[in-house]
Amino acid sequence: MSASTPLPPRPIRELPDELISQIAAGEVVERPASVVRELLDNALDAGASDIVVRLSAAGVRMIRVEDNGQGIATADLPVALKRHATSKIGSLQDLESVATMGFRGEALAAIAAISDMSVLSRTADAPHAWQLDARTGELKPAARAVGTTVEVRELFFATPARRKFLKADATELAHCMESVRRHALARPDVGFSVWHEGKLLEQWRGQPDGAQALTQRLADVLGAEFADQSLPVDHQAQSNGRTVRIWGRIGLPDLARSRGDQQFAYINGRFVRDKVIVHAARSGFEDVLHGHKQPVYVLYVEIDPTRVDVNVHPTKIEVRFRDSREVHQAVLHAVENALAAPRAALAASSGEPASPMSAAGSQASATPDPAARAAGWQQSGLHLPTRAGTGGAGSDGFGAMWPSRPASGQASGQAVAFGADAPTTTGAQASVQTAQEAMRPWGGGEASADLAADTAALPEGHWPLGRAIAQLHGIYILAENSQGLIVVDMHAAHERIVYERLKEQLDQARIASQPLLIPSSFAATPQEIATAQNAQEALAALGLDISALSPKTLAVRAVPTHLGQADAVELARSVLAELAQHEASRVLTQARNELLATLACHSAVRANRRLTLEEMNALLRQMEQTERSDQCNHGRPTWRALTLRELDALFLRGR
Ligand SMILES: Nc1ncnc2c1ncn2[C@@H]1O[C@H](COP(=O)(O)OP(=O)(O)OP(=O)(O)O)[C@@H](O)[C@H]1O
Ligand SMILES: [Mg+2]
Structure with a gap:
């Protein structure tokens, strides 16, 4: 040099x-x-x-x-x-x-x-x-x-x-x-x-503050579609005597986009682009949005101004939080809560809303343009009773009829209806169950046995997803409710139900397992055999018992109880393949949800399975009580509604 x-x-x-x-x-x-x-x-x-x-x-x-x-x-x-x-x-x-x-x-x-x-x-x-x-x-x-x-x-x-x-x-x-x-x-x-x-x-006209004003403004600025297909968020987080309040609306997973260009976040009224909020909101959607889809939302964060530094960026678009974890948790929970409640039960028109935002949903869906909406079936347009204990509203007389929604991670009798291990399975029910063993619709669980418990919870005329009337092409369940027609993708819906139930079980300890009378053996690759040996603990937690029968053969000796009729070999192969990608010791934390999704997918009712009306009804009741049941594990919708008004509009029928 x-x-x-x-x-x-x-x-x-x-x-x-x-x-x-x-x-x-x-x-x-x-x-x-x-x-x-x-x-x-x-x-x-x-x-x-x-x-x-x-x-x-x-x-x-x-x-x-x-x-x-x-x-x-x-x-x-x-x-x-x-x-x-x-x-x-x-x-x-x-x-x-x-x-x-x-x-x-x-x-x-x-x-x-x-x-x-x-x-x-x-x-x-x-x-x-x-x-x-x-x-x-x-x-x-x-x-x-x-x-x-x-x-x-x-x-x-x-x-x-x-x-x-x-x-x-x-x-x-x-x-x-x-x-x-x-x-x-x-x-x-x-x-x-x-x-x-x-x-x-x-x-855009201004209106005095209130739910109506915000609903109108969201529709004006983001379009009627967003107003119609979004959920209200209203959440208050307390820690150390401090309050962070989050409200706004989040688009249904259906509205997700490939870019994050429809994400509006405000801190004390100021528009910001903030990594903490973006990450928290995306995480809140984790269970219903797979891949790289970006959710759509308008979220308002209200926080003590002394806990945010707004003087960090020349255009003020970035801020710094005194405690970003506090904000992250608040946003995450706000989004998760809004998404968790099954919409069929929540799209309620109730009396006094708890907050301006919680009324926004019913406002938006109360004024649909039938012709416009008939083109795209809605998921949020039902006017159904709010369940007690959810949404903060719901003192409309129907609330008492609902079993309260099980908090996540807490198994609930009513919510676990398909599993043979359902805690509500009484002696009488159990005998019905045995009698019906031969026709197990979804695997280990018993639809008809639990149907009694579910229907007792709510009179038939009030079932949000209605009464099953037929099965279409072995794929869809058609149901009739007071508003019109409901169509359910039965595999997608059942997959979600099983998935949520497996999650609950794993949260508590491990997934209930059931030995197979005759182990299923299969010719395995060296990698499959190695994985089975190294990941015994993870397999056990997942309710699986897979061990070597010979140097080239593996045997599946037990499967999760819920999985009943799932093809044990196919299931074992998929799980082993997934386990192989992760370090054994961390698989249950890192890949937990993917593994559960794999289990759920294998156990969910397959297309072309003929169901009885009772089985269909049991599935519908399950959906109404399962968190996130509006989307399957891959973020696709599990049900759609077509109201009579929309049907009339399709047929140009004046009413
Ligand atoms: N539209 C307005 N109506 C009334 N007062 C205004 C208006 N625009 C500006 N002002 C006055 O002029 C001052 C200077 O405005 P300017 O935007 O330069 O600074 P600022 O708003 O105080 O701070 P910043 O630079 O962060 O925007 C304001 O503090 C306000 O008193
Ligand atoms: Mg200024």
């Missing part, structure tokens, strides 16, 4: 003010949408209830934001444009508990440094408005109602390099719209309209 003599140091100089401002502006304003974001933040901070955004050339030529907020006093107008000038905080203590969107006193100065900006404003006690031209500093009287208009022209005119980085107009316009959308979702009580080139693009 040739050593080159270092150059003499260049003198250190202070930068000119204008350049300082332009550098600072670069951090805050990346594109027109950044200006829209800052101006909307300011309008909301000023208490506006109506905001109009006007754009020209996707905001590059002009962005104008008009609000009806409190306005800026004339004497303050020039100050508002100065760097580090703000009315929102005055001390470090204020900063640490800031509740406004703005706090740096930088946005207007930054925008003014890279555009042609003017501010027109009038306060309630002023006889008329004043307009300040940021470039010339000229202040002149003007006409305007109380509120503020900020107009930004020729963005980046002074920094052409930046301007070159802008994308096509359509892209920049989309980013601007996204900014408006994020704010609109945060504040359903505020009206927003957006104009582009003199054309009205969107107009």
Whole structure:
């Protein structure tokens, strides 16, 4: 390497003010949408209830934001444009508990440094408005109602390099719209309209706070599909006397997308992109969304402001939590809880909602457009009694008829109906069970025996998934409920039921096992034999007993009780193949759910199995009581509903 003599140091100089401002502006304003974001933040901070955004050339030529907020006093107008000038905080203590969107006193100065900006404003006690031209500093009287208009022209005119980085107009316009959308979702009580080139693009009316307002805003911004096919979230987590509240709506797994572009998370009203929340929400969907699908959601996190640092990112889109675990757990549980309750039982119209959000679901589904909905069958449109102890509502008279939902990890008599080990199996039932041994519908369990217990829990007319009427092509169960027709994918549904039950058992100790009268032996590969030897403990926990019969043969001597008729050899092979991929000691923690899913898949009722109506009804009752039973283990829906109204719409039948 040739050593080159270092150059003499260049003198250190202070930068000119204008350049300082332009550098600072670069951090805050990346594109027109950044200006829209800052101006909307300011309008909301000023208490506006109506905001109009006007754009020209996707905001590059002009962005104008008009609000009806409190306005800026004339004497303050020039100050508002100065760097580090703000009315929102005055001390470090204020900063640490800031509740406004703005706090740096930088946005207007930054925008003014890279555009042609003017501010027109009038306060309630002023006889008329004043307009300040940021470039010339000229202040002149003007006409305007109380509120503020900020107009930004020729963005980046002074920094052409930046301007070159802008994308096509359509892209920049989309980013601007996204900014408006994020704010609109945060504040359903505020009206927003957006104009582009003199054309009205969107107009969302504000309504006083409440469930109706939020439902309407979600439908406006994210579409009727989301409003219709989403579940309310409302969860309050307490730890060490502190409360984190999470509410909002999450899209049904059906709505999941390949990208995470429909995930809106807010912390104390501020839109954020936060890894903790994204991860927690995705984890909450883990059991119903497989692969790389991304859920859709709007989640609002309310947390003591002193426990979040909002001053970590120039555009404030990232935050730092004092205790990110606390937030992670709260979001995870909020999502899990919302997903766990079987929808058939929960899509209830109830009296007084516990929170604005919990009513949103019934609101949305109460106003379906039959023609539009007939095209895509719904899962959430049932109007059924809420079960006691779920959803926080449910004092509608039906609640008492429901057995309370078993908490996860806690086996419940009513919930375990298909298993021979069901704790509710009484002597009388057991004898029925033996009599019916020959026709075991789903393996070890007994449909008909437990049917009695289930139907006793709820009168027939109130079964959310209805009364089975037929089986279609050996795949689907057709059922009739008070709203119309229910179609159930029987394998998918049963798979979920078995899976949830296996999970419960494994949580408690190990999966109940049943020896085979005649062991099933099969010719095994050396790897299968090695795995069987190394993973005895894991196999036992899973309810399997597999051991070598000879150097080239394995024998399956016991299988999980639920698995009844599953092909023992096929099952053993799949489980061994999966075990082989993991380190034996960690398999039950790392691959637990996949293993259980494999077991469940093998034991679930197969297509083309003829079922009796009683068996079908038993399956439906099981679904109503099993967590997450609206999706199979692979995230596909297990049932769909078609209401009479929708049927009528299909047949153009007026009612
Ligand atoms: N639309 C508006 N209505 C009323 N006052 C406004 C409006 N926009 C700005 N202001 C006033 O001007 C000040 C400066 O605004 P600016 O956006 O530059 O800073 P900020 O909002 O305080 O902080 P940040 O830089 O974090 O946005 C604000 O503190 C506020 O007092
Ligand atoms: Mg601001």
